[in-house]
Amino acid sequence: MKLVYSIAQMQRISRALRKAGKIIGFVPTMGYLHEGHLSLVRRCRKDCDMIVMSIYVNPLQFGPQEDYRRYPRDLKRDAALAGKEKVDYLFVPRDADMYPGNYNTIVEVKGISDSMCGALRPGHFKGVATVVTKLFNIVLPDVAYFGQKDAQQAAVIKSMVRDLNMAVRINVLPIRREPDGLAMSSRNAYLNASQRRDARILYEALRKARRSIEKGERSARRISEEMKKLICKVNSAIIEYIVIVDARDFKEKKTIEGRVLLALAVWIGKVRLIDNMEV
Numbered sequence: 001m002k003l004v005y006s007i008a009q010m011q012r013i014s015r016a017l018r019k020a021g022k023i024i025g026f027v028p029t030m031g032y033l034h035e036g037h038l039s040l041v042r043r044c045r046k047d048c049d050m051i052v053m054s055i056y057v058n059p060l061q062f063g064p065q066e067d068y069r070r071y072p073r074d075l076k077r078d079a080a081l082a083g084k085e086k087v088d089y090l091f092v093p094r095d096a097d098m099y100p101g102n103y104n105t106i107v108e109v110k111g112i113s114d115s116m117c118g119a120l121r122p123g124h125f126k127g128v129a130t131v132v133t134k135l136f137n138i139v140l141p142d143v144a145y146f147g148q149k150d151a152q153q154a155a156v157i158k159s160m161v162r163d164l165n166m167a168v169r170i171n172v173l174p175i176r177r178e179p180d181g182l183a184m185s186s187r188n189a190y191l192n193a194s195q196r197r198d199a200r201i202l203y204e205a206l207r208k209a210r211r212s213i214e215k216g217e218r219s220a221r222r223i224s225e226e227m228k229k230l231i232c233k234v235n236s237a238i239i240e241y242i243v244i245v246d247a248r249d250f251k252e253k254k255t256i257e258g259r260v261l262l263a264l265a266v267w268i269g270k271v272r273l274i275d276n277m278e279v
């Protein structure tokens with residue numbers, strides 16, 4: 001595996017790979033790798049000739065009060081994990097090269113970014129769309145891999161790729177979970193032992209909602225009330241949002257019909273966790 005820090009060098013490598021007829025698969029991440037990230041790499045290896053993974057904690061997608069500074073970082077550990085998974089190139093750009101002093105351009109995806117995390121983290125999806133555009137222009141992937149864990153992010157990227165005619169196929173893969181159901185996330189590392197136990201309530205609430213829907217409940221309000229009640233039983237939990245949206249356009253639903261996404265963001269102590277389930 002080759003570590004690449006320079007944008008120009010990454011672009012040179014990608015151009016050469018393309019010229020040689022290689023299919024480039026790309027897994028963008030913010031690092032502190034876990035099985036969720038590695039599942040994307042494994043799928044990428046099956047589909048593509050070359051795997052490029054990026055590790056970049058993108059300052060543009062964090063709000064001023066958010067955890068940009070304390071976001072977990074461990075390049076040595078990440079490089080070892082990526083190497084073991086046979087990543088070909090680990091691209092780790094520097095802030096000063098990604099956003100130099102004269103940086104001016106922002107990519108905004110309307111509509112799908114307006115609800116859920118988009119509403120509660122102003123500017124977050126502009127940051128995501130901008131950095132992913134930059135990374136696509138540098139890595140020149142044929143296929144890029146994202147996780148359903150960040151369902152709204154995946155939808156934003158798909159919409160951007162379609163609207164801007166980017167020549168990249170977007171592959172969205174299922175959520176990887178811990179044995180007790182908690183969705184894997186780099187932020188789980190912030191949880192202490194009791195918070196870690198409390199965090200199980202997110203997946204429990206989603207499963208309870210799915211069971212209600214399967215039993216015939218069709219009122220989105222009643223289902224989210226039921227989820228709220230369950231989560232509020234946990235002392236350390238503060239609900240940011242619980243919504244039921246159309247799985248395609250992320251518009252809120254009053255009545256359950258067709259494919260819906262149950263999505264939630266919950267604070268466990270000072271840790272913001274998100275999870276979702278398509279039903």
Ligand code: AMP
Pocket residue numbers: 028029030031035036037039040145146147148149150173174175176177183184185186
């Ligand atoms: P992050 O490093 O958190 O920005 O995540 C990088 C990519 O990994 C994103 O496409 C995420 O959706 C995906 N990802 C994160 N957690 C999981 C998970 N538990 N299961 C599957 N994919 C995940």
